[in-house]
Amino acid sequence: MTRKQKRLSIIAGALGFLGAATALTFYALGQKTSYFYMPADIANAAVPPGQRVRLGGLVEDGSVVRGQGSQVSFAVADTENRVPVVYVGLLPDLFREGQGVVTEGTFDAGGTFVADSVLAKHDENYMPKEVADSLKEQGVWQHAQE
Amino acid sequence: MMIETGHFALVLAFALSLAQVVLPLVGARTGDARLMATGRPVAITCFAMTALAFAALVMAYVLSDFSVVNVFENSHSQKPMLYKVTGTWGNHEGSMLLWVLILTLFGALVAAFGRNLPATLQATVLSVQGMVGAAFFLFILMTSNPFARLNPAPIEGRDLNPILQDIGLAIHPPLLYLGYVGFSVCFSFAVAALIEGRIDAAWARWVRPWTLVAWVFLTGGIAMGSFWAYYELGWGGFWFWDPVENASFMPWLAGTALLHSAIVMEKRGALKIWTLLLSILTFSLSLLGTFLVRSGVLTSVHAFASDPSRGVFILAILVFFIGGALALFAWRSQSLAPGGLFHPISREGALVLNNLFLSTATATVLVGTLYPLAIEAVTGDKISVGEPFFNLTFGPVFAVLLVAVPFGPLLAWKRGDLFAAAQRLTMAFALAALAGILALLFLDRNAALAALGIGLAFWLVFGALTDLALRAGIGKVTPRTALRRLVGLPRSAHGTALAHLGLGLSTLGVVAVVTLQTETILTMKPGETVDVADYTLRFEALSPHRGPNYTEDQGIFPVFNADGDRIATIMSSKRLYTARRMPTTEAGIETLGLSQLYVSLGDETDDGGVVVRIWWKPLVTLIWLGALVMMIGGTLSLADRRLRVGAPARPRKAEPAAAAP
Numbered sequence: 001m002t003r004k005q006k007r008l009s010i011i012a013g014a015l016g017f018l019g020a021a022t023a024l025t026f027y028a029l030g031q032k033t034s035y036f037y038m039p040a041d042i043a044n045a046a047v048p049p050g051q052r053v054r055l056g057g058l059v060e061d062g063s064v065v066r067g068q069g070s071q072v073s074f075a076v077a078d079t080e081n082r083v084p085v086v087y088v089g090l091l092p093d094l095f096r097e098g099q100g101v102v103t104e105g106t107f108d109a110g111g112t113f114v115a116d117s118v119l120a121k122h123d124e125n126y127m128p129k130e131v132a133d134s135l136k137e138q139g140v141w142q143h144a145q146e
Numbered sequence: 147m148m149i150e151t152g153h154f155a156l157v158l159a160f161a162l163s164l165a166q167v168v169l170p171l172v173g174a175r176t177g178d179a180r181l182m183a184t185g186r187p188v189a190i191t192c193f194a195m196t197a198l199a200f201a202a203l204v205m206a207y208v209l210s211d212f213s214v215v216n217v218f219e220n221s222h223s224q225k226p227m228l229y230k231v232t233g234t235w236g237n238h239e240g241s242m243l244l245w246v247l248i249l250t251l252f253g254a255l256v257a258a259f260g261r262n263l264p265a266t267l268q269a270t271v272l273s274v275q276g277m278v279g280a281a282f283f284l285f286i287l288m289t290s291n292p293f294a295r296l297n298p299a300p301i302e303g304r305d306l307n308p309i310l311q312d313i314g315l316a317i318h319p320p321l322l323y324l325g326y327v328g329f330s331v332c333f334s335f336a337v338a339a340l341i342e343g344r345i346d347a348a349w350a351r352w353v354r355p356w357t358l359v360a361w362v363f364l365t366g367g368i369a370m371g372s373f374w375a376y377y378e379l380g381w382g383g384f385w386f387w388d389p390v391e392n393a394s395f396m397p398w399l400a401g402t403a404l405l406h407s408a409i410v411m412e413k414r415g416a417l418k419i420w421t422l423l424l425s426i427l428t429f430s431l432s433l434l435g436t437f438l439v440r441s442g443v444l445t446s447v448h449a450f451a452s453d454p455s456r457g458v459f460i461l462a463i464l465v466f467f468i469g470g471a472l473a474l475f476a477w478r479s480q481s482l483a484p485g486g487l488f489h490p491i492s493r494e495g496a497l498v499l500n501n502l503f504l505s506t507a508t509a510t511v512l513v514g515t516l517y518p519l520a521i522e523a524v525t526g527d528k529i530s531v532g533e534p535f536f537n538l539t540f541g542p543v544f545a546v547l548l549v550a551v552p553f554g555p556l557l558a559w560k561r562g563d564l565f566a567a568a569q570r571l572t573m574a575f576a577l578a579a580l581a582g583i584l585a586l587l588f589l590d591r592n593a594a595l596a597a598l599g600i601g602l603a604f605w606l607v608f609g610a611l612t613d614l615a616l617r618a619g620i621g622k623v624t625p626r627t628a629l630r631r632l633v634g635l636p637r638s639a640h641g642t643a644l645a646h647l648g649l650g651l652s653t654l655g656v657v658a659v660v661t662l663q664t665e666t667i668l669t670m671k672p673g674e675t676v677d678v679a680d681y682t683l684r685f686e687a688l689s690p691h692r693g694p695n696y697t698e699d700q701g702i703f704p705v706f707n708a709d710g711d712r713i714a715t716i717m718s719s720k721r722l723y724t725a726r727r728m729p730t731t732e733a734g735i736e737t738l739g740l741s742q743l744y745v746s747l748g749d750e751t752d753d754g755g756v757v758v759r760i761w762w763k764p765l766v767t768l769i770w771l772g773a774l775v776m777m778i779g780g781t782l783s784l785a786d787r788r789l790r791v792g793a794p795a796r797p798r799k800a801e802p803a804a805a806a807p
Binding site: 006007010014017018021024025027028029032033034035036054066070088089090091093094104 | 380487490502506509510513517518527528530531532534535537538539542543667668669720728729730731746748749751752757759
């Protein structure tokens with residue numbers, strides 16, 4: 001191979017690698033990210049069962065029921081709608097009724113949200129950002145500190 | 147009075163940094179030696195003033211002076227003394243002050259240790275360093291003043307967020323900032339080279355120690371942060387692909403690439419312009435990280451600072467420095483003499499490959515971190531990009547890089563022989579394959595992936611050892627000679643081998659935990675037992691306990707081995723910090739060999755039991771021990787004779803040429 005051909009083949013190799021990485025990134029952005037919904041959104045747009053999403057809102061007062069072992073069921077609600085959630089595992093320290101929460105998982109065929117992770121942020125005054133933003137849009141947000 | 151002194155010192159430091167920007171630069175451009183010489187004392191005084199301001203704030207915390215807003219919001223008189231001190235940087239204002247303290251420290255170090263640099267280069271570097279400093283001093287004084295007073299002064303403070311009251315968090319930010327901000331020196335050198343329109347191999351030699359220092363600290367900072375999240379958050383994870391973690395990981399990846407490309411530039415005079423660009427990009431990623439963390443644009447477990455007005459200011463700083471440096475690069479890099487070409491199969495070629503992989507890996511992390519922000523800004527949809535995304539994009543790119551690592555050091559400069567290198571690595575490959583096969587035979591779960599990963603990790607470890615063995619001539623000369631040669635190898639050779647070995651150990655830890663860990667969630671009543679891995683845990687009791695500023699329910703779990711002997715007792719608790727009424731989970735962790743048992747307590751159930759989550763984390767400690775080995779490797783490289791003795795010798799030759807811009 002001449003020097004020029006060598007250089008071209010190296011550049012082609014590098015571009016091929018970058019192309020593969022880019023393709024992988026685009027694929028992953030399409031397939032491996034999850035959308036965030038509030039209960040009000042769920043009522044309007046049907047999320048197909050099995051699709052991974054994040055569901056955020058307030059833990060509805062009086063909805064937390066502890067079942068067998070570490071199974072817990074509760075409802076995530078906003079001003080317009082409520083969604084029943086089941087979760088097996090340890091709830092975070094700040095999980096309690098009336099507090100903001102973000103859960104991640106999938107809907108089952110019956111419309112119950114099966115969560116595999118539950119996040120409540122580590123600050124008494126802190127509401128998960130997505131939840132706070134959405135509640136502000138619904139006009140029910142009060143700043144915790146004022 | 148002390149607070150006002152601190153405040154005044156901070157304003158003075160800002161003024162000094164302005165002087166540091168103007169005087170040396172004007173001197174360097176006009177060739178005025180006296181003006182250039184002002185850079186050194188000004189940089190050192192600027193650091194001294196910042197240190198004074200920082201000390202004043204620390205004292206306010208130590209004395210619990212609640213007339214200072216910052217102390218009132220983040221401290222408590224009952225807090226242990228250690229956390230009073232470290233609480234200084236556990237909040238936005240204090241941590242920004244720490245940021246500029248370290249920035250001016252590096253400026254002072256360049257002033258103190260850069261006596262052998264050409265005078266114009268040193269003056270220009272100090273000037274650029276001063277610009278960054280001035281911007282951040284202004285940011286602190288305008289939007290985040292830690293010395294603001296409160297009148298009347300409250301009697302008691304609000305206490306520091308309890309999960310930050312931890313020794314890990316005491317060390318993590320300073321280490322991280324020493325790394326993050328350390329790259330500012332590389333940035334200043336790059337911008338100075340562009341201003342001077344001159345760059346050569348000696349430049350790489352001057353920049354390399356600073357890159358190494360920053361890289362060693364950043365490695366430590368990231369490992370410390372990961373370790374803290376692992377034991378403090380009680381979720382048992384060591385890495386969450388959280389945007390804030392990514393913010394520190396991106397400069398690390400780019401910095402690692404810079405570390406390697408600077409070697410090519412120093413040894414072979416090639417990759418000059420690329421190295422320059424990497425220096426700029428690495429610090430730009432540090433600035434981006436500061437912006438992401440400090441502006442509160444992110445949803446994150448780490449988002450302790452949330453004030454959008456500050457974000458705009460940092461964004462302006464970000465745009466000015468990144469945009470300015472890149473524009474300067476676009477304008478001036480044409481005029482720099484390009485480096486030589488080289489054969490693709492060679493040490494240089496391998497290092498270019500390393501840079502290709504590392505910068506692609508950086509790009510995937512960058513995309514994953516910024517994509518949710520971009521989507522939310524454009525469409526308003528909120529999405530989350532998490533582990534599945536990074537597993538699919540960062541994972542393969544990094545895996546390919548890891549496969550290639552052992553070849554690099556075995557290829558010769560200029561023209562290497564891939565076949566010969568492969569031949570010399572046969573033994574390492576055989577051992578790694580053996581490790582993989584043994585893993586496949588003795589472990590059943592997820593075995594294929596685990597075996598591949600374990601093989602890869604051992605490939606790195608044995609590859610690094612092969613490099614040392616070959617250099618020492620083990621097997622070719624008598625063991626005595628080999629040992630003498632091994633000890634006599636340049637420290638940078640040991641450094642390279644150790645850093646790559648550390649990478650292998652960390653990989654082994656990550657692979658073992660990800661593929662082989664077990665998790666058990668169950669409800670236990672006192673007296674009940676559970677088997678985890680080869681051990682048996684018994685839940686003895688839940689007993690109340692009182693700490694200095696918290697109360698807790700402590701679960702006591704004796705651990706028994708297969709023979710039924712009691713080998714340890716794990717204490718896991720749920721704490722309530724009284725000042726903020728904030729509950730936390732204190733995980734109970736027992737280290738057994740290199741592996742760990744990890745116990746988290748959940749809620750009590752109605753029938754008198756308690757929900758318990760128990761993990762078996764095989765080889766988990768290797769993740770951080772590997773990072774420690776990498777740090778030792780970096781430090782050894784830093785102590786190499788070439789950098790200690792070679793660097794001062796070089797400038798004398800370079801100086802006459804540098805004097806004529």
